Amino acid sequence: MEITTIIDPRIVKTNMAAESKGDVLNQLTTLLLDAGYITDIEGFIRDIYTREEEGMTGIGNYIAIPHGKSAFVKEVGVAIGVLENEIPWETLDGKGVKGIILFAVGNDTAGxxxxxxxxxxxxxxxxxxxxxxNLLLSKNADEVMKAFEL
Structure with a gap:
């Protein structure tokens, strides 16, 4: 499995304007819904926040990987957001976040x-x-995919 085969340009958003974690999750989750990966925005986001309570998803270096297994996932997908400006997020290094990789996976064994x-x-x-x-400097989905080719 290669990252470039997993990334769907329909669920990549660069130059994102967002003020908070909730704003980012709403924008990325809307992309997932519109592309047919999930069936319900509110339920999916609730599952993400349930996972967030278990521990921080900000891995440092301005990157967060929020995720959570959810019954609202129809198809495994990865929504990627690149923000214009750093936003507050609980991270291992105490810095904010500019790149978000949101996993959408089912809550069954396969998920x-x-x-x-x-x-x-x-x-x-x-x-x-x-x-x-390269990810944080990406201006479009193609550049995001190229960033992961290294």
Whole structure:
């Protein structure tokens, strides 16, 4: 499984204007709904916040990977947002966030397996500072995909 085969340009939003975590999650979740990945915005967001209560999803270096297994997911997907400005987010390094990678996975056994695969795949890529730099400078979905090719 390659990241570039997982990224759907329909659920990538660059140059995002957002003031808060809630604003970002609403925008990205709307993309997921419009593209047919989820069936309900409010239910899906509720599941994300349930996961957020277990521990922070801001991994540092201006990146957050919010996620949560949800019955409202029809198809596994990854929504990616690149913000114009840093916003507050609970992170390991105490900095805010500019890049958000939101996983949409089901809450069944298959969803749990996909969830772990996606986390592992993205964690490896996001361990590379060059990938993060290119991601945060991306101006469109093509540039986001190129950032993950490193």
């Amino acid at each position: 749990a397996k996909e969830h772990l695969k996606l986390l592992s795949l993205f964690a490896r890529k996001l361990g590379n500072d060059e990938v993060i730099k």
